[in-house]
Amino acid sequence: MKVTLKAWRQKDARTPGRFVTYEATDISSEMSFLEMLDVVNEGLIAKGEEPIAFDADCREGICGQCGVVIDGSPHGPRTRTTSCQLHMRSFKDGASLTLEPFRATAFPVVKDLIVDRSAFDRIIASGGFISAAIGGAQDANTVPVPKENSDLAMDAAACIGCGACVAACPNASAMLFTAAKVSQLALLPQGHPERSERVRKMVTQMDIEGFGSCTNHGECEAVCPKGISLGNIARLNREFLRASLSWGRRRPGSGGGGPG
């Protein structure tokens, strides 16, 4: 099969970008979408042109490094699928595809289809952890965790941090990403001691990074390759309210109210 690509080319963060059209011929429907890009890039190298830069690593849908907006949809047309797991059989022969990076203020373009998602790392660093220093843990079976909670925590923990949720959101909000981590750790007894501080700090960091607010569009859930549910955002909001109400009591003198 063959497809026409209208791909975003941008030299670096400082240089304006533009769309360039490429014809991809001799494409097998068994190829993954990224393998199709590999073939196009080999062709460009043969012509002495710079290949289209895109991020990818594991190519099995788990590392979260890949991410291309295909015809306006992050990771393309197939639900619950990362760009690397998308196959050409999902497209019609002769299709014309527009390829763009995951656009958001908080995700500056690095080159072509590659963006800088380090804002996500900083959200995690602000509080997305349990402060249990290595070495002193008690026996793993000391605290039983109801299977239901542990399963819900795992559902949330399945987030791969790709940023499709941000790219899909009209406000470029990082709520689904942040909520997934807040939920996972709030659902486990080990996460309880820090739950108030965690949600407050992570939400604050989200705002500092320039992500927008959540206005319940639900686009994030629709494009999430791991099916992270909007229910996590509801849980984050509950956690945040709970933290705001208890904050003054837990930390006398630190003032009430929360950001955002």
Added chain:
Amino acid sequence: MDLRSQVPEGALEKKWDRHRFEMKLVNPANKRKFTVIVVGSGLAGAGAAASMGELGYNVKSFCYQDSPRRAHSIAAQGGINAAKNYRNDGDSVYRLFYDTVKGGDFRSREANVYRLAQVSGNIIDQCVAIGVPFAREYGGLLDNRSFGGAQVSRTFYARGQTGQQLLLGAYQALERQVATGKVEMFTRHEMQELIVVDGHARGIVTRDLVTGEVQSHLADAVCLATGGYGNVFYLATYAKGCNATAIWRAYKKGAVFGNPCFTQIHPTCIPVTGDYQSKLTLMSESLRNDGRIWVPKKPGDARPPGDIPEAERDYYLERMYPSFGNLAPRDIASRAAKRVCDEGRGVGPGGRGVYLDFADAIARLGRKTIEEKYGNLFEMYNRITDEDPYTVPMRIYPATHYTMGGLWVDYNLMSNLPGLHVLGEANFSDHGANRLGASALMQGLADGYFIIPYTIGNYLASNKHAPVSADDPAVKAAEKAVADRTAKLLSIQGTQSPTHFHRELGKVMWEYCGMARTEAGLKKALSIIPELRATFWKDIRVVGSGESLNQSLELAGRVADFLELGELMCLDALERRESCGGHFREEFQTPDGEALRDDKDFCHVAAWEYAGEGKKPIRNIEPLNFENVHLSVRSYK
């Protein structure tokens, strides 16, 4: 070269305790005076950086990906072993130790393996404490499943995403230290040279993959946790970016390379479908708990699997290895698959595949249970093949998955180059000639969380060095080597892309240094690879510049190193004139086709020493002594 394993004296069970007491300590106030570099952010690297940051050292952590959370530990599916004996089924530290030594076909160091088994339980405790959502039973306690090479259920798991959950736990611990300022994180940075001053590893030179800037980082010690080198085969289950550059630079600076030919071919991967294919995808070994592996009894039987009656199927693992059945260890299961395909009984396009069938399990347990256990794996299979494994058996075939070989380290995880420590898959140590399933995650976290935090202190307390100047000739020379190499790759402007050379090398390695090796084949590979390398340096085409993000340049540098490493692997495979674990030399097999070890001549680690450009490397030996598990023929029948 005198390779000292530094294994402490005393009874096996007491060695680690005794060593921990005897090692020197760095007092808490002094820890902040030391800087440690950690390259790689997988389980071993992130674990080491987080734990050393918690202790108070200044840590500089590096990864080539855009975030430390991408490291390929994330792709491990099935689970992590630990000798908890929560199942009451007879597990113990000693049994995990025994299984691992036997599983490795008696080519690992007993004391290291015992320590690994000893700390395995602490790993699970630690992971639960930091919020890893392991699978649980209705009573709220942790669940287990079985993996190959064991007759107990000691594998802890988080659905089919155990590696992801363990890595994210370590990543979160790492980010916590980044926030405190104890760890400085460098993403999209690739280590391209090791800095050695007065015989000690004192730093690294990196290339910033976004700006192309070449930079030196100096420290009191260096830890490489950069993973395995299986991408030398081009098609493998590794992430595309996994590479051997860090360990190869260290090798060329004097660190010896242990057992490079010990590679693991995993039996259950999705078969190759075309030339364009960029990687292979693993289907977790845990599937062998419930899936049954079979091929038609008759060669060339092209009927759809559903039309082949029970009596005309050969469940060959159950037939050949009745006590372990479908859970035979990986090397054995892989070779058995190759053998039935060589007999013309393989299935699918090209006849390179066997069935992994869940029909019996679905009939016995119901579709819902199977979905709960393996849902994401079935989905992944469906994505790639467009087939539904709930109704049609999976087709699988072996693929490169792990490398047991790696830089040689002593009991302290330090290489022969003082100050250079090597953790996780990048070192050679614990798995001998074959790694058991669910043991890689265990080793990565053991090294990072529970071993290096102790042994690094001992090294730093016993080696007080003056600071290295940024103008030191060794630093300048290392920086120049990196810049020269980049300039050379860009200057050739030949006709072939880096991928072309990588694919060609992969074909040679798979053909001659893959699942079955022969003297003639290895000699042939040893003549082809230097030619291919020479062509590479004449005909490589790297477009773009060195001063910006340039993925062709990155790949070209990695392939250049694979072209040297591949040769060393073939040389090691040629000189190890025996079969053991994943290293199968066709000349050395039992009458029924099993690996035939030669304990008289090869019960040792081959540690290869770089001898200079164009010179044959030197094969050093560390003898292996088995005082607790007696050398015996490994039988899973």
